[in-house]
Amino acid sequence: MITLKEIAKECGVSTATVSNILNGKNKVSEETREKVMAVVKERGYKLNYVAQGLRKQKTQTIGVIAEDIVQFTTPEIIEGIMEVCEERGYRTIVQNLRLYSRWQDLWFDNDKMYYSVMDPAVQEMASIRVDGIVYVAGHARNIHRFPSEYQIPSVLAYAYSQEKDVPSVVIDDEEGARLIVEHLIKKGHTKIGVMAGEQENIHTKLRVLGYQKALFDAGILYNPELICYAGWGKELSYGAAEKLLSKDITAIFCMSDRNAGGVYKYLFEKGKQAGRDISIVGFDDEMISDFMTPRLTTMRIDRLQIGKSAMELLFDKMEGKEVPDEIKVPCRLIDRESVLKL
Amino acid sequence: MITLKEIAKECGVSTATVSNILNGKNKVSEETREKVMAVVKERGYKLNYVAQGLRKQKTQTIGVIAEDIVQFTTPEIIEGIMEVCEERGYRTIVQNLRLYSRWQDLWFDNDKMYYSVMDPAVQEMASIRVDGIVYVAGHARNIHRFPSEYQIPSVLAYAYSQEKDVPSVVIDDEEGARLIVEHLIKKGHTKIGVMAGEQENIHTKLRVLGYQKALFDAGILYNPELICYAGWGKELSYGAAEKLLSKDITAIFCMSDRNAGGVYKYLFEKGKQAGRDISIVGFDDEMISDFMTPRLTTMRIDRLQIGKSAMELLFDKMEGKEVPDEIKVPCRLIDRESVLKL
DNA sequence: AATTGTAAGCGCTTACAATT
DNA sequence: AATTGTAAGCGCTTACAATT
Numbered sequence: 001m002i003t004l005k006e007i008a009k010e011c012g013v014s015t016a017t018v019s020n021i022l023n024g025k026n027k028v029s030e031e032t033r034e035k036v037m038a039v040v041k042e043r044g045y046k047l048n049y050v051a052q053g054l055r056k057q058k059t060q061t062i063g064v065i066a067e068d069i070v071q072f073t074t075p076e077i078i079e080g081i082m083e084v085c086e087e088r089g090y091r092t093i094v095q096n097l098r099l100y101s102r103w104q105d106l107w108f109d110n111d112k113m114y115y116s117v118m119d120p121a122v123q124e125m126a127s128i129r130v131d132g133i134v135y136v137a138g139h140a141r142n143i144h145r146f147p148s149e150y151q152i153p154s155v156l157a158y159a160y161s162q163e164k165d166v167p168s169v170v171i172d173d174e175e176g177a178r179l180i181v182e183h184l185i186k187k188g189h190t191k192i193g194v195m196a197g198e199q200e201n202i203h204t205k206l207r208v209l210g211y212q213k214a215l216f217d218a219g220i221l222y223n224p225e226l227i228c229y230a231g232w233g234k235e236l237s238y239g240a241a242e243k244l245l246s247k248d249i250t251a252i253f254c255m256s257d258r259n260a261g262g263v264y265k266y267l268f269e270k271g272k273q274a275g276r277d278i279s280i281v282g283f284d285d286e287m288i289s290d291f292m293t294p295r296l297t298t299m300r301i302d303r304l305q306i307g308k309s310a311m312e313l314l315f316d317k318m319e320g321k322e323v324p325d326e327i328k329v330p331c332r333l334i335d336r337e338s339v340l341k342l
Numbered sequence: 343m344i345t346l347k348e349i350a351k352e353c354g355v356s357t358a359t360v361s362n363i364l365n366g367k368n369k370v371s372e373e374t375r376e377k378v379m380a381v382v383k384e385r386g387y388k389l390n391y392v393a394q395g396l397r398k399q400k401t402q403t404i405g406v407i408a409e410d411i412v413q414f415t416t417p418e419i420i421e422g423i424m425e426v427c428e429e430r431g432y433r434t435i436v437q438n439l440r441l442y443s444r445w446q447d448l449w450f451d452n453d454k455m456y457y458s459v460m461d462p463a464v465q466e467m468a469s470i471r472v473d474g475i476v477y478v479a480g481h482a483r484n485i486h487r488f489p490s491e492y493q494i495p496s497v498l499a500y501a502y503s504q505e506k507d508v509p510s511v512v513i514d515d516e517e518g519a520r521l522i523v524e525h526l527i528k529k530g531h532t533k534i535g536v537m538a539g540e541q542e543n544i545h546t547k548l549r550v551l552g553y554q555k556a557l558f559d560a561g562i563l564y565n566p567e568l569i570c571y572a573g574w575g576k577e578l579s580y581g582a583a584e585k586l587l588s589k590d591i592t593a594i595f596c597m598s599d600r601n602a603g604g605v606y607k608y609l610f611e612k613g614k615q616a617g618r619d620i621s622i623v624g625f626d627d628e629m630i631s632d633f634m635t636p637r638l639t640t641m642r643i644d645r646l647q648i649g650k651s652a653m654e655l656l657f658d659k660m661e662g663k664e665v666p667d668e669i670k671v672p673c674r675l676i677d678r679e680s681v682l683k684l
Numbered sequence: 685a686a687t688t689g690t691a692a693g694c695g696c697t698t699a700c701a702a703t704t
Numbered sequence: 705a706a707t708t709g710t711a712a713g714c715g716c717t718t719a720c721a722a723t724t
Contacts, residue, residue: 016691048469051694051716056717083443093435127389128392261633265635291603322724345695355709368703397698398698
């Protein structure tokens with residue numbers, strides 16, 4: 001591998017001169033510049049930015065720590081981060097904690113497990129002196145001990161921060177839920193069941209709130225009996241569908257598309273259809289929602305935007321600007337065919 | 343950020359000694375080791391592996407170049423790569439070319455576009471002296487000019503190599519197609535239409551081959567009229583469904599789950615059902631296949647395994663072992679409810 | 685004044701010398 | 705022989721000096 005020193009030698013100039021040229025300093029004659037650039041090009045030379053970062057004590061690199069890149073929201077969030085980084089000429093280095101692959105959900109309540117992979121990851125980011133860190137959660141949770149001891153500017157993407165000084169970008173769960181329930185109400189529904197996620201989950205709580213608000217605004221009584229907690233997956237909602245459907249409702253607000261998938265499965269087996277016999281809405285706008293029959297009306301989570309906003313927030317923080325503690329990315333209604341007008 | 347030098351100073355020993363301890367060299371007294379390790383721990387010191395790599399001229403790092411991490415196969419392939427890297431104590435650095443985000447499909451036939459982002463990526467990998475590169479394609483294609491001039495051991499994941507010396511890991515498209523069509527035949531189907539992908543695509547060609555083989559093995563005449571090329575997405579197959587269905591067939595082999603989704607949509611609108619009025623199978627085992635009603639029978643692409651195999655292949659290559667030019671990861675039939683027994 | 689070179693140093697490792 | 709330290713160098717940048 002060719003080095004700057006060799007380029008310098010081949011051109012008969014000093015390394016300082018080559019370095020100045022490569023870094024666009026203007027104290028070099030046009031003649032020398034051309035000569036050097038010709039050789040650089042010919043030899044396909046590229047600065048070793050690792051060595052450069054070491055020397056400059058400035059890496060122009062953002063560290064991305066992802067809980068698990070296999071989570072459906074994560075790749076697009078990272079893509080958003082990378083897009084903004086690229087615009088600004090920053091490099092990106094990603095650590096994949098592989099939390100779910102390692103331990104499924106077990107690490108949620110097990111700080112020892114969690115920090116056994118989390119701490120080394122942050123330490124490594126610190127040791128290579130990234131300029132900032134964005135932490136990408138698999139789904140929204142409270143992150144209560146984000147290591148700030150290294151004084152690296154950090155932000156959270158898709159997680160709620162408990163740490164002063166670590167701002168976060170989340171989605172507007174409450175407003176999203178309110179909007180989609182309002183949509184149902186506008187279509188004439190007043191008896192609306194909820195297929196909810198895990199009861200203790202933040203998304204769940206916030207979306208219940210949004211649901212309640214929409215009911216209140218429409219003057220509809222809130223009946224706690226109509227809420228059914230069924231985790232986030234398909235199977236539990238499939239199992240819970242019969243009971244929920246047996247209540248006196250005309251629509252179900254599912255807190256995830258996967259939950260809606262469980263309900264669809266139950267309906268299918270009974271020869272029934274969303275959008276005809278009952279109305280169903282989801283949340284997430286995962287690809288599955290567009291492939292269900294009929295296509296599922298749902299709330300879009302703008303994952304790319306979460307990534308972009310998080311990265312912009314981080315840049316602001318790195319530049320010492322005043323930044324908000326939390327940014328809420330709005331959700332958007334994707335109106336398809338699973339809701340019946342009464 | 344604390345450095346090795348500072349640790350040395352604080353312990354009253356030389357940097358060489360600290361370095362030896364941290365690298366597990368045995369020429370250090372137990373006493374000194376304990377003293378130093380205590381300080382290391384207390385101060386939360388971590389070796390800067392970037393500096394280490396620079397000095398050692400050995401980075402213990404694998405470069406991953408992904409065409410686009412948003413492609414549905416990519417995150418799991420990367421996860422597989424990272425899993426085996428972690429086992430072996432290697433670090434990983436990922437470049438996301440964002441080819442699809444930038445240009446949709448336009449870059450396929452535009453080498454200039456392609457290499458304008460590809461070349462710098464490889465160069466950067468080379469300049470930081472990664473020990474090996476795995477290139478992760480968004481979907482299988484021929485990669486005809488993988489820059490080998492840098493002499494970094496490289497492998498391709500999910501792409502066919504045209505380059506001697508750059509082996510690749512692909513899926514066994516032909517056998518996968520043969521198996522699923524055989525499955526259809528075993529269920530009594532003899533008149534089987536094909537909703538195929540892009541005509542010039544390698545997957546498509548190989549899967550047509552597998553289809554033909556299965557027919558031949560069963561003594562069924564191959565009728566080219568029964569093949570309908572409809573790209574990979576949902577919309578085109580939706581549009582093509584009517585025509586294909588109008589032919590005298592009892593089953594459709596769709597070359598992607600998304601293609602199957604298009605057919606499902608058409609059937610749904612006509613009040614028909616897969617697995618009852620006609621049999622449908624897909625390919626890919628994307629999450630959508632499990633959410634269709636009825637759930638789609640399909641071929642699973644083992645994406646994690648592609649990543650793992652690619653990485654193991656690369657390690658073998660790095661160790662100078664003889665390696666095969668190509669590894670085919672088998673596909674696995676996921677038998678669900680979209681096929682009717684005749 | 686404009687252009688170029690010298691030499692030190694970023695955080696490490698390692699051959700070799702020095703010390704016990 | 706076992707343990708420790710010295711000093712050079714990986715590929716760069718940059719303050720400053722030297723040259724034109």
